[in-house]
Amino acid sequence: MVSVQAQTRYDVVVVGGGAAGLAAAWHLRDREVLLLESADRLGGRMYSAPRGERWINLGCHLFPGPGSTLHGMLDDLGLHTLEIPGVKTAVAMDGKLHRSPRPETHALTLPLSLRDRLALVFAGLKLMRAARGYYRQAAPRPGDGPLSRRARLDAYLADRSTIDLLGALPPRVRDLLGTVGRRAASELADQSGGVAASLFASVWGGSRSFASLNVAGGTGELPRAAGAALSDRIRLSAEVTEIAETDDGVRVRYRAPDGAHEVHASQVVVALPAPAVRQVVHGLPERLDTCLGQVSYGPFVSMGVLTSPLPASRWDGVYATTTPGSSFSMMFDHTNPIPEVARKVGSSFMVYAGGAPAAALLDESDETIAKRFTDDLLRVHPALRDRITETVVQRWPIGNTYRRPGFDASPLREHAERNDGRIQLAGDYFVELGNVEQAATTGLNAARRARAALDQNAGPPAATTRPGGRA
Numbered sequence: 038m039v040s041v042q043a044q045t046r047y048d049v050v051v052v053g054g055g056a057a058g059l060a061a062a063w064h065l066r067d068r069e070v071l072l073l074e075s076a077d078r079l080g081g082r083m084y085s086a087p088r089g090e091r092w093i094n095l096g097c098h099l100f101p102g103p104g105s106t107l108h109g110m111l112d113d114l115g116l117h118t119l120e121i122p123g124v125k126t127a128v129a130m131d132g133k134l135h136r137s138p139r140p141e142t143h144a145l146t147l148p149l150s151l152r153d154r155l156a157l158v159f160a161g162l163k164l165m166r167a168a169r170g171y172y173r174q175a176a177p178r179p180g181d182g183p184l185s186r187r188a189r190l191d192a193y194l195a196d197r198s199t200i201d202l203l204g205a206l207p208p209r210v211r212d213l214l215g216t217v218g219r220r221a222a223s224e225l226a227d228q229s230g231g232v233a234a235s236l237f238a239s240v241w242g243g244s245r246s247f248a249s250l251n252v253a254g255g256t257g258e259l260p261r262a263a264g265a266a267l268s269d270r271i272r273l274s275a276e277v278t279e280i281a282e283t284d285d286g287v288r289v290r291y292r293a294p295d296g297a298h299e300v301h302a303s304q305v306v307v308a309l310p311a312p313a314v315r316q317v318v319h320g321l322p323e324r325l326d327t328c329l330g331q332v333s334y335g336p337f338v339s340m341g342v343l344t345s346p347l348p349a350s351r352w353d354g355v356y357a358t359t360t361p362g363s364s365f366s367m368m369f370d371h372t373n374p375i376p377e378v379a380r381k382v383g384s385s386f387m388v389y390a391g392g393a394p395a396a397a398l399l400d401e402s403d404e405t406i407a408k409r410f411t412d413d414l415l416r417v418h419p420a421l422r423d424r425i426t427e428t429v430v431q432r433w434p435i436g437n438t439y440r441r442p443g444f445d446a447s448p449l450r451e452h453a454e455r456n457d458g459r460i461q462l463a464g465d466y467f468v469e470l471g472n473v474e475q476a477a478t479t480g481l482n483a484a485r486r487a488r489a490a491l492d493q494n495a496g497p498p499a500a501t502t503r504p505g506g507r508a
């Protein structure tokens with residue numbers, strides 16, 4: 038039986054409490070808003086756990102800079118970002134750390150045969166050209182409408198795979214670039230060239246990169262602080278089961294520990310991964326539904342690793358390392374921005390596998406994953422032996438979204454352009470390679486559409502002033 042809540046009518050119900058849903062709810066906090074989240078915590082793929090002066094990051098960690106949607110939220114919430122002083126493009130190969138801050142120099146220094154070295158130089162040049170092209174498409178042009186830039190990026194290298202873009206590669210080079218490509222939670226043959234362009238644009242982007250900072254205290258601080266500020270407007274452990282338009286608004290049904298509930302809203306922001314959208318939203322237009330059915334996600338399996346203080350070594354000052362030939366793809370030192378804490382109490386690393394190796398691990402037990410990752414970690418970074426004090430394994434079946442070659446994103450753009458709907462979609466799948474800033478920005482844009490519709494259709498807002506500042 039569906040129970041009656043104390044309040045059942047809202048201006049906006051936001052469904053999903055990840056970056057997209059939180060950005061939407063934050064923008065709408067001057068309205069009657071309710072956020073429903075199925076998990077028992079907010080943040081979705083923004084997830085970290087505090088450990089004294091350190092933290093363990095298990096999901097998203099690289100954050101965008103000032104001027105971005107998320108940085109604005111961090112400012113509003115009184116949170117701080119940290120510069121990452123370290124090398125973000127190291128490679129650990131054949132038992133040795135190569136810590137060049139310039140990825141293009143790896144072609145000269147990695148242990149490769151002459152043939153492999155030349156193949157890496159040529160592949161690197163193609164990736165550099167693709168990354169430059171990506172920035173050209175992203176740059177504003179005279180006469181651009183709101184979605185013209187997105188249309189250019191959607192079309193950029195969209196019809197071929199990254200393997201088609203790079204051509205045949207010798208196995209060692211393919212393994213190296215495939216490992217980097219797994220940052221997109223997918224294999225080079227499955228992702229479009231545009232995904233690689235976006236990924237390498239962030240590698241070569243420097244200050245233009247979409248994400249180059251850490252959140253002080255860990256990424257999870259943002260959902261924690263937003264949750265505290267919006268507390269009475271948030272319902273956790275509330276799994277939405279149905280969203281359907283009615284004559285005068287939208288009906289949202291959800292299951293919570295205390296039973297089934299139904300609420301109504303003038304507008305609903307649906308900030309869920311694409312498969313969940315298709316499951317819960319009734320009456321999606323066919324073209325949009327088909328498009329959502331073609332959105333791809335790949336898995337990540339991550340492990341946080343705390344250590345006691347480590348002796349000085351070549352690893353000092355390295356933030357991100359690609360690790361070909363091991364069970365994980367990447368390794369990050371989240372104490373890199375706080376070296377004094379690392380010296381005093383120890384380091385905090387995260388390793389993750391993406392794409393096919395992650396898929397193979399998803400059904401393994403935590404113990405098996407922790408053992409496999411730890412064995413490889415000790416090979417890659419032997420100074421960690423006898424110094425690991427805690428490991429935490431996290432599975433992400435929906436790790437990141439990436440575009441397959443030939444994906445037609447026009448129904449997503451058409452949806453984002455409409456201003457006559459009552460159900461607004463948001464989430465990282467609106468872009469070729471998911472990232473937290475794009476997710477938050479789609480949430481903000483969905484909230485703006487909802488606000489415009491409220492203002493237009495309902496006359497003066499049913500606003501009550503709430504704690505948490507301006508919208």
Ligand SMILES: Cc1cc2nc3c(=O)[nH]c(=O)nc-3n(C[C@H](O)[C@H](O)[C@H](O)COP(=O)(O)OP(=O)(O)OC[C@H]3O[C@@H](n4cnc5c(N)ncnc54)[C@H](O)[C@@H]3O)c2cc1C
Nearest residue numbers: 053055056057075081082096097098099277465471472473
């Ligand atoms: C290991 C890892 C590392 C990453 N690193 C980075 C990085 O460094 N930088 C970067 O920019 N991006 C990174 N990403 C990607 C980034 O985290 C995501 O693109 C972004 O957080 C997605 O936000 P979202 O709101 O679209 O989706 P999500 O975070 O998935 O949020 C969706 C929310 O909806 C909830 N939900 C699902 N079904 C229901 C339902 N029926 N009812 C109610 N709620 C529901 C979920 O529990 C979840 O909280 C990383 C991701 C992972 C997993």
